[in-house]
Amino acid sequence: MRTVYLDHNATTPVHPGVLDAMLPYFSQVFGNASSLHQSGREAKAALENARQSIAEVLGCRASEIIFTSGGTESDNFAIKGTAFANRKKGKHIITSSIEHHAVEISCRFLEKEGFEVTFLPVDSCGFVDPDDLKKAIRPNTTLVTIMYANNETGVIQDIEALGSVTREAGVYFHTDAVQATGKIPYKIDDIGCDMLSISAHKLYGPKGVGLLYIKSGTNIIPWNEGGGHEKGMRAGTENVAGIIGLAEAIKIAHKDIAARTVKLNKITRKFYESIKARIPDIQFNGHYEKRVPNTINISFKAIEGEAIVLSLDMKGIMVSTGSACTSGATDPSHVLRAMGVSREMAQGSIRFSFGRSNSIEDVDYVVDILAKEVNRLRSISPLYADSSG
Numbered sequence: 485m486r487t488v489y490l491d492h493n494a495t496t497p498v499h500p501g502v503l504d505a506m507l508p509y510f511s512q513v514f515g516n517a518s519s520l521h522q523s524g525r526e527a528k529a530a531l532e533n534a535r536q537s538i539a540e541v542l543g544c545r546a547s548e549i550i551f552t553s554g555g556t557e558s559d560n561f562a563i564k565g566t567a568f569a570n571r572k573k574g575k576h577i578i579t580s581s582i583e584h585h586a587v588e589i590s591c592r593f594l595e596k597e598g599f600e601v602t603f604l605p606v607d608s609c610g611f612v613d614p615d616d617l618k619k620a621i622r623p624n625t626t627l628v629t630i631m632y633a634n635n636e637t638g639v640i641q642d643i644e645a646l647g648s649v650t651r652e653a654g655v656y657f658h659t660d661a662v663q664a665t666g667k668i669p670y671k672i673d674d675i676g677c678d679m680l681s682i683s684a685h686k687l688y689g690p691k692g693v694g695l696l697y698i699k700s701g702t703n704i705i706p707w708n709e710g711g712g713h714e715k716g717m718r719a720g721t722e723n724v725a726g727i728i729g730l731a732e733a734i735k736i737a738h739k740d741i742a743a744r745t746v747k748l749n750k751i752t753r754k755f756y757e758s759i760k761a762r763i764p765d766i767q768f769n770g771h772y773e774k775r776v777p778n779t780i781n782i783s784f785k786a787i788e789g790e791a792i793v794l795s796l797d798m799k800g801i802m803v804s805t806g807s808a809c810t811s812g813a814t815d816p817s818h819v820l821r822a823m824g825v826s827r828e829m830a831q832g833s834i835r836f837s838f839g840r841s842n843s844i845e846d847v848d849y850v851v852d853i854l855a856k857e858v859n860r861l862r863s864i865s866p867l868y869a870d871s872s873g
């Protein structure tokens with residue numbers, strides 16, 4: 485059976501170039517980067533080369549990059565690390581209502597620890613208004629954490645405007661750039677953030693590795709303690725092979741970002757246009773222009789998203805109802821609900837996230853099957869009979 489993978493926002497396959505770059509670091513250059521001997525020094529040199537290469541692509545200093553186990557750890561570290569380091573100054577944090585769980589639950593943890601958290605609303609397209617942010621900042625605010633591109637809708641925040649509000653107010657600004665990196669050719673300087681999270685496996689790198697950019701001078705305490713790795717900021721023997729993979733993945737992504745943007749825009753636009761032409765009672769969620777070009781989120785009236793996921797899976801097509809972490813749960817997406825999408829439509833939403841393995845030929849193939857499955861599911865849905873009759 486032909487398979488079509490449309491879940492690149494959940495994870496991506498490791499790029500062959502990334503795998504090649506990593507392989508020597510499993511068994512040939514296997515040393516512990518903290519060891520003083522030759523094998524350790526080789527690993528350490530490779531680690532620092534990777535750091536330098538990432539710094540050049542992202543536009544920061546190598547010393548401002550701390551390697552972690554991925555996006556979740558980077559978000560936890562940034563949020564808890566700055567909140568606790570600056571708690572004498574104030575205990576108020578600002579975030580948005582559409583964050584990934586790694587950010588949202590970290591903020592919920594802080595609430596239990598006596599911090600106050602403001603969850604900013606978003607408009608119907610999923611944007612945080614920089615004026616809302618400005619008004620929410622108080623004298624005791626220490627940190628603002630707002631994501632760059634959303635994992636469910638692909639919507640890209642006006643991150644520079646948000647950054648400049650935080651700079652004027654003198655509060656720290658962290659952004660979860662996990663879905664933006666490799667899709668938007670940003671430079672950290674342009675964003676004006678103090679911290680930024682990246683995960684390798686969302687950009688054709690290996691799972692279990694990522695980084696946190698921390699602007700030099702940021703007051704943050706380490707969240708992982710132990711042997712003083714990463715200049716004492718993140719203890720734990722460095723995942724050298726993974727870090728080499730992360731560096732190579734970032735390098736490869738940035739080489740063809742413009743060409744991929746053109747290609748993915750073509751694919752996702754055609755995809756949405758043909759769904760619109762062939763399937764009634766659908767709703768586009770997000771912003772058609774200001775989104776990462778690989779992501780399209782659509783609600784299908786009167787069907788459960790999970791039912792679509794499972795029936796497409798039987799046909800070899802892999803999609804998701806939104807964030808992978810919530811699949812299995814029956815609660816509708818908090819992201820779509822925050823955008824004002826009705827409970828019913830949020831429950832029938834599907835995230836299609838395209839990637840390197842897809843071509844324009846996938847569009848007709850997938851939409852054919854999707855149209856049939858949606859028809860079939862609606863024909864047995866009492867909800868659809870009600871609403872159309």
Ligand SMILES: *Cc1c(COP(=O)(O)O)cnc(C)c1O
Pocket residue numbers: 493494553554555556557559584586631633634635660662663683684685686692693694
């Ligand atoms: C996937 C994802 C994360 C978590 O990254 P992991 O490396 O899987 O822990 C965080 N934020 C966003 C926006 C993501 O899409």
